[in-house]
Amino acid sequence: MKIAGTNVVFVPQERAYEMLQDPGILASCMPGCESLEKIAENEYAMKMKMVVAAVSGQFAGTVRIADPEPPGKFRLIVEGSGKIGFVKGSGVLTLTPNESGTEVAYDGEVNIGGTIASVGQRLIDTTARMLIKRFFAKLNGETARVAAD
Amino acid sequence: MIPAPFDYSAPATLEEALKLAGDGSSKILAGGMSLIPLMKLRLASPESVIDLGRIPGLNQITESGGAIRIGAMATHHAVEGSPLIRGKLPLLAETAGQIGDIQVRNMGTLGGSIAHADPAADYPAALVALEARIHLRSTGGERAVEASEFFLDAFTTAMEPGEIVTGVEIAAEAPSEGYKYEKVPHPASGFPVVGVAVRLSRSGGKITLARVGVTGMSSHAFRARNAEQVLVSGGNIAAAAGVVGEGIDANSDLYASADYRLHLARVHAARALTAALSRAS
Numbered sequence: 352m353k354i355a356g357t358n359v360v361f362v363p364q365e366r367a368y369e370m371l372q373d374p375g376i377l378a379s380c381m382p383g384c385e386s387l388e389k390i391a392e393n394e395y396a397m398k399m400k401m402v403v404a405a406v407s408g409q410f411a412g413t414v415r416i417a418d419p420e421p422p423g424k425f426r427l428i429v430e431g432s433g434k435i436g437f438v439k440g441s442g443v444l445t446l447t448p449n450e451s452g453t454e455v456a457y458d459g460e461v462n463i464g465g466t467i468a469s470v471g472q473r474l475i476d477t478t479a480r481m482l483i484k485r486f487f488a489k490l491n492g493e494t495a496r497v498a499a500d
Numbered sequence: 501m502i503p504a505p506f507d508y509s510a511p512a513t514l515e516e517a518l519k520l521a522g523d524g525s526s527k528i529l530a531g532g533m534s535l536i537p538l539m540k541l542r543l544a545s546p547e548s549v550i551d552l553g554r555i556p557g558l559n560q561i562t563e564s565g566g567a568i569r570i571g572a573m574a575t576h577h578a579v580e581g582s583p584l585i586r587g588k589l590p591l592l593a594e595t596a597g598q599i600g601d602i603q604v605r606n607m608g609t610l611g612g613s614i615a616h617a618d619p620a621a622d623y624p625a626a627l628v629a630l631e632a633r634i635h636l637r638s639t640g641g642e643r644a645v646e647a648s649e650f651f652l653d654a655f656t657t658a659m660e661p662g663e664i665v666t667g668v669e670i671a672a673e674a675p676s677e678g679y680k681y682e683k684v685p686h687p688a689s690g691f692p693v694v695g696v697a698v699r700l701s702r703s704g705g706k707i708t709l710a711r712v713g714v715t716g717m718s719s720h721a722f723r724a725r726n727a728e729q730v731l732v733s734g735g736n737i738a739a740a741a742g743v744v745g746e747g748i749d750a751n752s753d754l755y756a757s758a759d760y761r762l763h764l765a766r767v768h769a770a771r772a773l774t775a776a777l778s779r780a781s
Contacts, residue, residue, distance in 0.1 A: 404655035405544040477654045477719050477751045
């Protein structure tokens with residue numbers, strides 16, 4: 352499944368780039384993220400608990416940052432699996448300064464498999480978009496909090 | 501197909517159920533048409549389940565002061581067949597009759613569908629078009645939320661942890677009103693790929709009231725207020741249907757792409773509006 356879209360983060364481009372690679376910030380903004388630990392340069396081990404409607408499941412996996420071109424672009428590679436299925440994705444995030452801060456465009460391919468995919472096909476796209484929206488909403492909440500400190 | 505172990509309780513009163521549900525960690529079981537399959541596939545593994553099925557009175561359908569009150573545990577079949585709803589809320593009865601299949605309609609409930617908030621559930625299209633008020637109770641008290649402010653995102657509603665949907669309250673449709681629910685059922689699941697619920701009133705040659713509810717097209721059911729506006733300011737059906745879904749991210753899956761869904765929503769909005777107009781007197 353392809354996912355692409357844009358969201359605005361209300362901070363300058365350099366700051367947005369830093370934030371999107373800060374494990375502490377990412378962990379607090381990713382829906383359901385329980386832990387994110389650095390295991391190598393640009394590589395993190397992640398545990399998350401996905402809760403959408405009645406569906407819930409734990410996932411464990413890795414998040415990797417590749418081809419970094421600060422402050423404008425990097426590739427995010429995510430792999431995870433759990434009892435209810437697995438997810439593998441890779442996408443490029445492009446950061447462009449604009450009048451309200453930074454526009455973050457994402458463009459990638461996500462593959463979801465296992466039980467969740469075989470019975471939830473109808474809902475994967477909607478759910479993925481909802482989770483991305485939540486992530487950026489939280490990220491913007493975080494920037495407001497940092498700005499207030 | 502065997503669920504993970506869970507605690508089960510079947511309280512005899514709503515008060516008891518509210519107390520059990522208080523911390524929001526349990527799942528509420530109504531008709532079980534979504535929760536039970538998810539549990540059997542172990543996509544859902546709640547530690548405890550509170551069954552509302554033994555609480556008397558939660559499925560009542562009553563009328564007072566021009567408004568119809570439908571209990572959360574009323575099944576789709578009961579809504580479809582209730583003489584009161586057929587007479588005073590025909591749009592809702594028509595919608596209920598098109599949900600899933602007869603087995604689902606016999607077990608599934610209005611409150612369950614509302615609380616689950618599947619982006620492609622049938623009811624929400626009619627509920628937003630009817631401006632239904634959704635009644636919620638918790639140990640802290642009772643409140644009501646208007647349907648178009650209740651469905652916030654996919655599976656996401658305005659409900660707080662510990663709240664239970666107790667029913668909906670809907671003002672009776674005017675007898676002169678035209679109505680229609682038009683859906684494109686997914687061939688496997690019966691869920692609407694898109695569904696459009698419409699109410700229209702006319703006076704002379706003009707449309708005086710228009711309500712258009714859309715489900716299945718995006719992350720949650722919504723009112724196509726722009727299309728309603730076109731109709732009441734004298735625009736024709738084609739013009740109104742043409743703006744349905746404008747500016748809204750459409751869902752896509754293996755069966756229907758986002759563009760196709762938007763196209764379907766508009767075609768079926770036009771059909772529903774035409775049918776509703778012919779029913780209006």
